[in-house]
Amino acid sequence: MKALHFGAGNIGRGFIGKLLADAGIELVFADVNQTVLDALNARHEYPVHVVGEQAKTETVKGVSAINSTSDEIITLVSEVDLVTTAVGPQILERIAGSVAKGLAKRSDNGNTRPLNIIACENMVRGTSQLKQHVLKALPEQYHAWLEQHVGFVDSAVDRIVPPSEAGSTDPLEVTVETFSEWIVDKTQFKGDLPAIPGMELTDNLMAFVERKLFTLNTGHAITAYLGQLAGHQTIRDAILDEKIRAVVKGAMEESGAVLIKRYGFEADKHAAYIQKILGRFENPYLKDDVERVGRQPLRKLSAGDRLIKPTLGTLEYGLPHASLVQGIAAAMHYRSDQDPQAQELATLLAEKGPQATLAEVSGLDADSEVVASVVSAWHAMA
Numbered sequence: 001m002k003a004l005h006f007g008a009g010n011i012g013r014g015f016i017g018k019l020l021a022d023a024g025i026e027l028v029f030a031d032v033n034q035t036v037l038d039a040l041n042a043r044h045e046y047p048v049h050v051v052g053e054q055a056k057t058e059t060v061k062g063v064s065a066i067n068s069t070s071d072e073i074i075t076l077v078s079e080v081d082l083v084t085t086a087v088g089p090q091i092l093e094r095i096a097g098s099v100a101k102g103l104a105k106r107s108d109n110g111n112t113r114p115l116n117i118i119a120c121e122n123m124v125r126g127t128s129q130l131k132q133h134v135l136k137a138l139p140e141q142y143h144a145w146l147e148q149h150v151g152f153v154d155s156a157v158d159r160i161v162p163p164s165e166a167g168s169t170d171p172l173e174v175t176v177e178t179f180s181e182w183i184v185d186k187t188q189f190k191g192d193l194p195a196i197p198g199m200e201l202t203d204n205l206m207a208f209v210e211r212k213l214f215t216l217n218t219g220h221a222i223t224a225y226l227g228q229l230a231g232h233q234t235i236r237d238a239i240l241d242e243k244i245r246a247v248v249k250g251a252m253e254e255s256g257a258v259l260i261k262r263y264g265f266e267a268d269k270h271a272a273y274i275q276k277i278l279g280r281f282e283n284p285y286l287k288d289d290v291e292r293v294g295r296q297p298l299r300k301l302s303a304g305d306r307l308i309k310p311t312l313g314t315l316e317y318g319l320p321h322a323s324l325v326q327g328i329a330a331a332m333h334y335r336s337d338q339d340p341q342a343q344e345l346a347t348l349l350a351e352k353g354p355q356a357t358l359a360e361v362s363g364l365d366a367d368s369e370v371v372a373s374v375v376s377a378w379h380a381m382a
């Protein structure tokens with residue numbers, strides 16, 4: 001079996017790529033970072049430090065890499081059995097063009113072996129969104145062929161992988177937590193279901209995606225935003241701050257109440273899930289900066305993402321949302337010189353004020369009670 005993985009970054013090297021290579025799949029990474037590409041092609045292997053109470057270093061072997069903007073991508077897509085991505089939600093549209101060209105070539109070559117494509121991004125049904133970008137870029141004459149031979153498989157991916165502290169000396173080295181979870185929608189595959197150790201199959205993906213994104217990522221983002229406001233550099237320092245921890249736990253519980261209503265999760269199991277996540281945020285073996293976790297605040301404040309979607313759920317079911325409101329207000333205070341979205345947010349706030357800005361970025365009604373609550377929390381935090 002041969003796979004092409006877009007994005008040789010933290011989760012690409014530290015989780016998905018590792019899992020595929022460990023399964024004996026011939027793996028080619030596609031990226032745009034020339035330093036990483038050169039190092040992968042020079043060494044064909046890299047170390048993964050799995051940190052926890054029993055730390056170990058594992059070597060991922062037999063991998064190679066190509067530039068994601070080169071035409072070699074087209075040939076690879078026409079030949080491989082599996083395409084995966086971990087590039088970030090905003091990059092999916094950018095890679096869709098060459099995936100579409102590769103699919104056209106695959107069809108022209110008469111290759112009818114099933115191909116499955118799995119986007120491993122922090123978003124709800126990211127692969128389905130990639131499919132729409134691919135369909136837009138693919139001439140209509142290939143659409144029926146695509147429906148017959150290409151599976152677009154949605155997934156939920158969970159492993160905390162910050163940039164490695166040794167990254168400046170070894171561009172390939174990566175440090176990961178022990179925990180990992182990759183759950184894919186088994187109803188969307190074409191051909192036989194792959195047996196890849198570490199990949200779990202489900203026919204109830206939405207429950208798992210929302211449980212992960214609207215618990216871990218909701219809590220993570222709020223830890224980052226409140227952490228930055230309180231002057232903490234890392235997620236660990238922030239979550240050890242009792243005031244922050246109370247809001248983060250409260251927000252995960254508020255979001256959890258929605259998930260329990262929507263998906264019928266058992267309340268005590270969900271409480272244990274939250275407790276475990278708080279422990280993962282505290283991990284003393286990982287240095288995860290609030291700036292990585294808070295990155296791209298406009299994405300995180302958008303209607304379908306980790307802050308607003310759970311809040312909309314609380315409104316739908318008439319449930320409390322005071323901690324989520326604190327989290328949204330803190331997100332609107334997020335600043336980073338490295339992050340264009342943080343700068344755009346600051347400009348919007350300066351030009352339009354908090355009420356209109358929040359309505360614009362989140363889609364919430366500017367005159368709603370919840371927007372008024374966020375605006376008043378935002379002023380209190382300033």
Ligand SMILES: NC(=O)c1ccc[n+]([C@@H]2O[C@H](COP(=O)([O-])OP(=O)(O)OC[C@H]3O[C@@H](n4cnc5c(N)ncnc54)[C@H](O)[C@@H]3O)[C@@H](O)[C@H]2O)c1
Nearest residue numbers: 007008009010011030031032068086087088121122160161
């Ligand atoms: N790091 C984590 O803890 C974690 C965990 C679960 C999910 N995720 C998700 O995985 C995705 C990637 O996150 P990450 O932390 O690995 O980010 P990252 O920045 O470390 O990796 C992204 C990689 O994509 C590459 N890239 C950018 N444009 C590209 C293009 N056009 N073609 C090919 N490669 C391109 C970048 O050079 C980089 O190597 C995101 O959607 C994120 O939400 C991350």
Ligand SMILES: O=P(O)(O)OC[C@@H](O)[C@@H](O)[C@H](O)[C@H](O)CO
Nearest residue numbers: 122157158159160161217220293
């Ligand atoms: O990758 P983002 O920007 O969507 O979110 C930042 C972190 O919350 C995220 O990368 C987590 O570390 C990850 O989702 C853990 O599984």
